[in-house]
Amino acid sequence: SQQGEEDPQALSIQEGENATMNCSYKTSINNLQWYRQNSGRGLVHLILIRSNEREKHSGRLRVTLDTSKKSSSLLITASRAADTASYFCAMINAGNNRKLIWGLGTSLAVNP
Amino acid sequence: ETGVTQTPRHLVMGMTNKKSLKCEQHLGHNAMYWYKQSAKKPLELMFVYSLEERVENNSVPSRFSPECPNSSHLFLHLHTLQPEDSALYLCASSQEGPAIGTEAFFGQGTRLTVV
Secondary structure, eight states: OOOOEEEOSEEEEETTSOEEEEEEOSSOEEEEEEEEEOTTSOEEEEEEEETTOOEEEETTEEEEEETTTTEEEEEEOSOOGGGOEEEEEEEEESSSSOOEEEOOOEEEEEEO | OOSEEEEOSEEEEOTTOEEEEEEEEOSOOSEEEEEEEOTTSOOEEEEEEETTEEEEEOSOOTTEEEEEEETTEEEEEEESOOGGGOEEEEEEEESSOTTTOOOOEEOOOEEEEEO
């Protein structure tokens, strides 16, 4: 299967704690993106990291990419109840036949 | 709001009905996409249009028929659907086509229920 795999599938934390989600993939990639989806709504792009980058920050978000291990992680620091959502990784495979491959997502619940 | 608008937000249709989903983007993007999202499955890419030309059709049944009359509008025409077609249908757009890998902007989705 070409799909990305995310773990954990579900994560429940208290407000103020950090949340870490991981994404693994099987092919060589061009870039990797993280998206957030609130229940039953569209996806919102969070951050894009290119294959030659190792770490990227955006506000309370920190994304790392390890191409040797074919994995990425998304860290949300000082979580808030409003961060409750599903988080998806998506990656563009390298090569001529480029496709956007999606993970199954991690469902994050941040409890007040 | 992301600049991508989908209508309707909810749709219930019988298996013999014909309906259409509409998507409109105001971002000046060149590529538009239809995705299907079902529970416990990865997002499924259905169709891709780049500069109004269909560039990808991922073995989608013919009961789903896309239409892209211009770069701002995308339709998904539905007829004789099955209950397993019930899902959240998401429209997205991006500045460049999928091969470039730029970020995608999604609409809020249409929750489709086939009865």
